Amino acid sequence: MAPRRILPTDLPPGSPLARRLAALGSSGRVTVEHDGAPVAAVEGEPLAVSLLAAGQLTLARSVKYHRPRGAMCLRGDCDGCLVRVDGVPNVMSCQTPARAGMVAQSQNAFPTAGIDVLRVTDWFFPRHLDHHHLLVKFGGALNRTMQVFARRMAGLGTLPDAIATFPRSEILDVDALVVGAGTSGVACANALARGGARVMLVDEREGPGGMRRDDPLDDGAYPGCDPAVMVRYGSGAVATYDDETLVIHEGRGVTVRARVRVFATGARESVGVFPQSDVPGVFTARAFALALCHGVLAGERVALVGDGLFARSIAATLGERVTHSPGAAVVEALGGRAVKGATLREGGREWTVKCDALVVDGELGAAYELAGQAGASVLWSDGRQCFVPESDAEGATSREGVYVAGSLRWGRIDHDARARDGAAVGARALRDLRGEGR
Amino acid sequence: MARVVVIGAGIMGLATAYNLAKRGVRDVLVVDRTYLCGGASGRNGGGVRAQFSSETNIRLMRESIAICRDFATEMKINVWFRQGGYLFLARSAERARALEENVALQNRCGLPTRMVDAAEMRKIVPELATEGVRAASFNPGDGVVFPWPFVWGYARAAEDLGVTIRPFTEVVGFETSNGRITGVRLRPTRLSPLDASDEVLPAGDATTEACDEVVICAGAWSPKVAALLGVALPNKPHRHEICATEPLKPWLGPLVADLTDGLYFSQSMRGEIVGGVAVDPVPEGINQQSSRRFLTTYSRALVGAVPVLAGVRVLRQWAGCYDLTPDGGPIVGRVADPTNLTLACGFMGHGFMMAPVMGRLLAEHVDTGETSELFARWSLDRFARGDLVHENMIIG
Amino acid sequence: MTAKAMLCRCEDVTLDEVMEALEAGHQDIESVKRYTGFGTGWCQGKQCVVACARVLAKATGKAPQLPITPRPPLHPVALGVLASLGDSEEG
Numbered sequence A: 001m002a003p004r005r006i007l008p009t010d011l012p013p014g015s016p017l018a019r020r021l022a023a024l025g026s027s028g029r030v031t032v033e034h035d036g037a038p039v040a041a042v043e044g045e046p047l048a049v050s051l052l053a054a055g056q057l058t059l060a061r062s063v064k065y066h067r068p069r070g071a072m073c074l075r076g077d078c079d080g081c082l083v084r085v086d087g088v089p090n091v092m093s094c095q096t097p098a099r100a101g102m103v104a105q106s107q108n109a110f111p112t113a114g115i116d117v118l119r120v121t122d123w124f125f126p127r128h129l130d131h132h133h134l135l136v137k138f139g140g141a142l143n144r145t146m147q148v149f150a151r152r153m154a155g156l157g158t159l160p161d162a163i164a165t166f167p168r169s170e171i172l173d174v175d176a177l178v179v180g181a182g183t184s185g186v187a188c189a190n191a192l193a194r195g196g197a198r199v200m201l202v203d204e205r206e207g208p209g210g211m212r213r214d215d216p217l218d219d220g221a222y223p224g225c226d227p228a229v230m231v232r233y234g235s236g237a238v239a240t241y242d243d244e245t246l247v248i249h250e251g252r253g254v255t256v257r258a259r260v261r262v263f264a265t266g267a268r269e270s271v272g273v274f275p276q277s278d279v280p281g282v283f284t285a286r287a288f289a290l291a292l293c294h295g296v297l298a299g300e301r302v303a304l305v306g307d308g309l310f311a312r313s314i315a316a317t318l319g320e321r322v323t324h325s326p327g328a329a330v331v332e333a334l335g336g337r338a339v340k341g342a343t344l345r346e347g348g349r350e351w352t353v354k355c356d357a358l359v360v361d362g363e364l365g366a367a368y369e370l371a372g373q374a375g376a377s378v379l380w381s382d383g384r385q386c387f388v389p390e391s392d393a394e395g396a397t398s399r400e401g402v403y404v405a406g407s408l409r410w411g412r413i414d415h416d417a418r419a420r421d422g423a424a425v426g427a428r429a430l431r432d433l434r435g436e437g438r
Numbered sequence B: 001m002a003r004v005v006v007i008g009a010g011i012m013g014l015a016t017a018y019n020l021a022k023r024g025v026r027d028v029l030v031v032d033r034t035y036l037c038g039g040a041s042g043r044n045g046g047g048v049r050a051q052f053s054s055e056t057n058i059r060l061m062r063e064s065i066a067i068c069r070d071f072a073t074e075m076k077i078n079v080w081f082r083q084g085g086y087l088f089l090a091r092s093a094e095r096a097r098a099l100e101e102n103v104a105l106q107n108r109c110g111l112p113t114r115m116v117d118a119a120e121m122r123k124i125v126p127e128l129a130t131e132g133v134r135a136a137s138f139n140p141g142d143g144v145v146f147p148w149p150f151v152w153g154y155a156r157a158a159e160d161l162g163v164t165i166r167p168f169t170e171v172v173g174f175e176t177s178n179g180r181i182t183g184v185r186l187r188p189t190r191l192s193p194l195d196a197s198d199e200v201l202p203a204g205d206a207t208t209e210a211c212d213e214v215v216i217c218a219g220a221w222s223p224k225v226a227a228l229l230g231v232a233l234p235n236k237p238h239r240h241e242i243c244a245t246e247p248l249k250p251w252l253g254p255l256v257a258d259l260t261d262g263l264y265f266s267q268s269m270r271g272e273i274v275g276g277v278a279v280d281p282v283p284e285g286i287n288q289q290s291s292r293r294f295l296t297t298y299s300r301a302l303v304g305a306v307p308v309l310a311g312v313r314v315l316r317q318w319a320g321c322y323d324l325t326p327d328g329g330p331i332v333g334r335v336a337d338p339t340n341l342t343l344a345c346g347f348m349g350h351g352f353m354m355a356p357v358m359g360r361l362l363a364e365h366v367d368t369g370e371t372s373e374l375f376a377r378w379s380l381d382r383f384a385r386g387d388l389v390h391e392n393m394i395i396g
Numbered sequence C: 001m002t003a004k005a006m007l008c009r010c011e012d013v014t015l016d017e018v019m020e021a022l023e024a025g026h027q028d029i030e031s032v033k034r035y036t037g038f039g040t041g042w043c044q045g046k047q048c049v050v051a052c053a054r055v056l057a058k059a060t061g062k063a064p065q066l067p068i069t070p071r072p073p074l075h076p077v078a079l080g081v082l083a084s085l086g087d088s089e090e091g
């Protein structure tokens, strides 16, 4: 049982994280259930973090090979944390706040995600299963039997237990919608509001700060929003269309019609591709840092790879407790059910480390999808080696009324630069609203 | 120089090319303005049924279904054809009567289709809300396929027989002489970054490919292509949207379709509920953008039909174009002018399932030049003659 | 032990499979997506599109210019929520 909760006293005195954890206190202790066993949780923390704190690394099984899956990104960007919660299939437990009495169950596994005998498919097809050509060379009868079996194995969860009901939806008309309440998004919304625009700012997180919320070195003093900004936290923008943006706030759908839209949706972390990168216990540095900010140490023996902001913050916070190889690349992760170690490489040298958490600050992408759906042109950037919405100096994209700001368009830039960019894009969007320029 | 140029590497063009090659006509070039599966053939629901209201369609679809059953082992690629049946719901007395008449006709054609009452509907789909449903018809032999490998299966088999397939190549014009096409003008393309609707942009200069015969299998784009030759088609592109939910363990056997609101849904091999609904109005012309209005219309209809799905999530939505004709019948066969042009378009929302059998018939027609009674009935000049065809089992 | 390198974890698509798709002639990113199924699972590509593009860049010497079309929604949304949304006049 490697992961555990840490106390402020476990950390160097005066560290920002110690202060943050002390402020959290020991309030809101609740119990949730996972595969029949009670799990201690802190109310409101991501359910996946509660399960991690209880040592539950394996939460799910993969679609085809039934390989063990665990939380990897803690940002709603992977398949690692899907469980059935209170009778609803495929719930992203990292996006679900823990509440007393919640019942989580593993799915697509027999008997549970921890054991799952269906893993045999993984061993049976050691390279991969070529589903296009599986059993096509044999007679029709065998091929048809295979298809019947394949169908039985397909899918993740089963139908919900009950007929769900949802609150009435809303339609909101505003001048400007800003998606993402990180540094640039807040600066942008403030610039728009101060210029007299009716601005709505949404973020799926429970407060402002964006990536700063997950940085254990951050002091947590996020700049505030202008009171004129209509702020909705816990509200994810989930789809954009020509003329509308769909936002979900606590199960309620909100259709936002805005004359201008600014996407400040930030960067997207990944661990990269290497053999066994999908084994439970492999985390993005941001995910590990996020858990840490909730007082959960996702491993006892931590191998930390990479030199990004989150890797550096983790190293600075945990010091000797992590083995940090800033310049290394992961050759492969070791371990079948959970990570046991990793082979690393740096400049021609290869070596193996033992660990129960492999934390990688890997290749960064950009969260371009919403801007792209809104019609902004998204192109490959050779410099950043990822897809990025095209934008001019002031954040205007190829689509009228659609802007991008912050790390989404620049990659990881420092805090002040993000704030300046947000304000500049806000000023430009304001001119657009006033019919000047464009 | 190619003997036959097929315009459009959708299921219709590729099935035709494959069957031409199988007949020995191997000097075939298939071009497509985008990637394989970029047209309707890569965007559809994969429904395959013989429940139609015209004898022609019923008989053709019986043959297509037989081809689907053997496709995997014959073409060496799994298309996941699953015969879970089609359950057609009727909510009005009039619809119920029409279903009954169709069932009688289908039975005469040898299909085991039957009318089912509410109790049996719930046996077939236990979660179905049958209130307000007057009657339903069920043919257990109908089913669904996974469309993409079907397209690749034809493509690969055609290539193995010597056919050339060129994606990202758009037909932008023709050269003609004495009422015959002598060449097609081809221009390279690339995907456009300017919107999210899978459009293409030019990516080079056009060149001419000489040819003897041209077949237009350009689906919803066919009127545009035919217009380059001065041939006016009455077809209209009609955006049709569709979406897939999160993958669930298998629970839904048939494809369920309601002709009243155009709702249909089935469960794919991967466990996703895939379906669509009629949305009115749609934007004019070719348009492959997704809309929020579709999601709402579809979700209301689907949750109405299967209430427990309210808590199930949509994973992905996309759009394609139906290729609508004024009478709901396709436009197939040679035209009078130019004399070496064959059309194969206007297949509404059921061209995928028709392609396996149509590919065979078209190849024969192009190869031999002979016209069957079927092709005479489905010819372009029926509109001028006022000799329209009838089909009322059209979804969406 | 099977040391698969998962390029797309949601659909269990390995690096191997992407290379095989390229060999089978599926060269552009949209075709690779359809042939391997990468980017069609739970995360709809949020986690793997960039990884795949980098693999294509390395294997073909040229990065794809565009990502796969980002299809709504960004995160899965319940049919019940969608059904509750008001009508809009616009298409």
Ligand SMILES: Cc1cc2nc3c(=O)[nH]c(=O)nc-3n(C[C@H](O)[C@H](O)[C@H](O)COP(=O)(O)OP(=O)(O)OC[C@H]3O[C@@H](n4cnc5c(N)ncnc54)[C@H](O)[C@@H]3O)c2cc1C
Binding pocket: B007, B008, B009, B010, B011, B012, B013, B031, B032, B033, B034, B037, B038, B039, B040, B041, B042, B043, B044, B045, B046, B047, B048, B169, B170, B171, B172, B217, B218, B219, B220, B221, B222, B225, B240, B241, B242, B276, B319, B320, B321, B322, B344, B345, B347, B348, B349, B350, B351, B352, B353, B354
């Ligand atoms: C959402 C949706 C759901 C559907 N559901 C079903 C179903 O369940 N069952 C069913 O049987 N049918 C269904 N259909 C209909 C079916 O998909 C089509 O009828 C069928 O795929 C048509 O095939 P095609 O090859 O004729 O056209 P397409 O697949 O559209 O192919 C035409 C090709 O021509 C190319 N092209 C166009 N212009 C040019 C040019 N100038 N030069 C070169 N190439 C060109 C296009 O890029 C395209 O790839 C559905 C359609 C849609 C949109």
Ligand code: FES
Binding pocket: A048, A070, A071, A072, A073, A074, A075, A076, A077, A078, A079, A080, A081, A082, A092, A093, A094, A095
């Ligand atoms: S989606 Fe929850 S851990 Fe990645």
